Amino acid sequence: MKSTSTPHGAAPDPASTAVAGTAAVTDGGGPGRRDAEATKAAILRAARHLLARHAHADITLKAVAERAGVSPPLIMKYFGNKETLFARVMSFEEDAAVLLDAPLADLGPHMVRHVLVSQSERGADPLLRIVFAPLQGTQGDTLRANFRTQVSDRLALRLDGPDAGLRAELAVGMLLGLGVMYGIARGGELRAAPLDAVVERYAPAVQAYLTP
Amino acid sequence: MKSTSTPHGAAPDPASTAVAGTAAVTDGGGPGRRDAEATKAAILRAARHLLARHAHADITLKAVAERAGVSPPLIMKYFGNKETLFARVMSFEEDAAVLLDAPLADLGPHMVRHVLVSQSERGADPLLRIVFAPLQGTQGDTLRANFRTQVSDRLALRLDGPDAGLRAELAVGMLLGLGVMYGIARGGELRAAPLDAVVERYAPAVQAYLTP
Numbered sequence: 001m002k003s004t005s006t007p008h009g010a011a012p013d014p015a016s017t018a019v020a021g022t023a024a025v026t027d028g029g030g031p032g033r034r035d036a037e038a039t040k041a042a043i044l045r046a047a048r049h050l051l052a053r054h055a056h057a058d059i060t061l062k063a064v065a066e067r068a069g070v071s072p073p074l075i076m077k078y079f080g081n082k083e084t085l086f087a088r089v090m091s092f093e094e095d096a097a098v099l100l101d102a103p104l105a106d107l108g109p110h111m112v113r114h115v116l117v118s119q120s121e122r123g124a125d126p127l128l129r130i131v132f133a134p135l136q137g138t139q140g141d142t143l144r145a146n147f148r149t150q151v152s153d154r155l156a157l158r159l160d161g162p163d164a165g166l167r168a169e170l171a172v173g174m175l176l177g178l179g180v181m182y183g184i185a186r187g188g189e190l191r192a193a194p195l196d197a198v199v200e201r202y203a204p205a206v207q208a209y210l211t212p
Numbered sequence: 213m214k215s216t217s218t219p220h221g222a223a224p225d226p227a228s229t230a231v232a233g234t235a236a237v238t239d240g241g242g243p244g245r246r247d248a249e250a251t252k253a254a255i256l257r258a259a260r261h262l263l264a265r266h267a268h269a270d271i272t273l274k275a276v277a278e279r280a281g282v283s284p285p286l287i288m289k290y291f292g293n294k295e296t297l298f299a300r301v302m303s304f305e306e307d308a309a310v311l312l313d314a315p316l317a318d319l320g321p322h323m324v325r326h327v328l329v330s331q332s333e334r335g336a337d338p339l340l341r342i343v344f345a346p347l348q349g350t351q352g353d354t355l356r357a358n359f360r361t362q363v364s365d366r367l368a369l370r371l372d373g374p375d376a377g378l379r380a381e382l383a384v385g386m387l388l389g390l391g392v393m394y395g396i397a398r399g400g401e402l403r404a405a406p407l408d409a410v411v412e413r414y415a416p417a418v419q420a421y422l423t424p
Contacts, residue, residue, distance in 0.1 A: 052346045053267075130397050131343040134264045147397050156401075169399035170390075170414055176397070177389020178382075185342050185359050185388070187381035189368075202382055205417035 040078050042068045045124075047089045052132050056086060056139045090143050092150040095126035099151075099175075104158055108171070108207025113199050115175050119182045120195065127151060127172070128179040159210060171209040178202060252290050254280045257336075259301045264344050268298060268351045302355050304362040307338035311363075311387075316370055320383070320419025325411050327387050331394045332407065339363060339384070340391040371422060383421040390414060 046068035050059045061082050065072040079085040102110035118124045130147045133140035156168035181187045190198065258280035262271045273294050277284045291297040314322035330336045342359045345352035368380035393399045402410065 055265075131392055132347075133396055135344075135347065144396075144398055148400070152397075152399060152401075163401075163405075165401035166405050166410075166413070169393055169402045170410075172397075173389040173393035173399070173402070174386055174417070175389065176392045177385040177387065180343055180388045180392065181381055181385035184345055184356075185364075185384075186356055187364060187385070188360070189364075189375075189377035190381045190385070193375075193378050198378075198382075201378070201421075205386070205420070208417070209413075 036078075039068075039070060039074070043070060043075055043078060043085070044089060047085055048129060051086070051089060051129065051136070054135075056136050059086075061085070086139075089129075090139065090146055092127065092130075092146055096150050096154055099126045100155060100158070104210055107158075107210050108205075109199055109203040111171075111175055112178065112203040112206055113195070115178050116182070116195050116198055119179065120191075123183075125179040125183050127176055128183055130176070131180065131184070155210075161212060167209040167212070171206050174202070174206050174209075248290075251280075251282060251286070255282060255287055255290065255297070256301060259297055260341060263298070263301060263341065263348070266347075268348050271298075273297070298351075301341075302351065302358055304339065304342075304358055308362050308366055311338045312367060312370070316422055319370075319422050320417075321411055321415040323383075323387055324390065324415040324418055325407070327390050328394065328407050328410055331391065332403075335395075337391040337395050339388055340395060342388070343392065343396070367422075373424060379421040379424070383418050386414070386418050386421075 043064065046064045047059075049067060050063060059082075061072045061075055064085070065075055068075070075085060079088060099111055099114050100107070115125060115127070118126055127147075130143060133143045136143060152168050152172050153165075155172060156164045159167055161167075178190075182190055255276065258276045259271075261279060262275060271294075273284045273287055276297070277287055280287070287297060291300060311323055311326050312319070327337060327339070330338055339359075342355060345355045348355060364377075364380050364384050367384060368377045371379055373379075390402075394402055
């Protein structure tokens, strides 16, 4: 019983950002381009933060702008309007591409490590915003449909053998559980443990669904 | 890819109740006693439903009463006031007692089965309301503290060997992930699969943390 262990990880304010999703990846552009990407990422983080706490209908562009420290017109410049911004936030497409970017034989450890690194280094999680679907009414159904087609089904397509769909859902379920325990329940033991040790303990069960 | 499979399970409106927690267990009392227990269970379900969608501070006893189909004074008769009602809803004590009620050698399958039966038969989950902690501000910290002491730490106390605390958190994480995939993401394959088959596929990984 070492529940008093202090959390590690550099994530600022994990309560606010643990479900914010991965930030935009910077590219080889110049400083201006990187600033724009950083600003876009801040806007997405702000939108995700609010979406974990308020129904979509109650969130204004102004609230997103205030939280991101930018002006509403800048959000419109980058993302169009509120609907297109939230369509982007409710999509798992970009996060799934990174999450699933490994050969099948090594995909379990890759996914577990990606969840842990996202949580501990960026206070983000590639999948966890699905848990706020109940808060979002009909938009929650959009979130669920995206999750299915962009994450579970996409993983299932890569699996051989029987029950690929079920195996994919159980593997994804394990990743979600790890994210909940790390980012929401904030398990003190998990947050204090060396990342490699957690990967070693958790990934084999995930991999067993992928290559049984 | 059989993502069009229809869900099974008798749970009405899983979107509303999937995180509502287990209903009160009826005892050997007469019909009046059973009615009272059913009413109390309905009140707790209503409170849990609202807590998944609104900040604690924004929920009124009147709203709970309306959703439960009872009068506010009846809630006060059974639970005292809003604070004592929500203290009860934010406690995992009763749910953990049922969840952990099996010998250690069989606890993994027991816990996985309990989550699946709760979800599929009652549209409830013993643990899943922890995921709404971010919505609850400082009350979310109460929820997290309860979760740690009443669930993770309580399980860890039963485990032998090294890293009992970490192993308990990872086992509980897997249960949370199963609940998220079933009750929130509503994985079609998982919901369509025979319960025994899911227990057989999922429980060994949980058990491996308990008796490695």
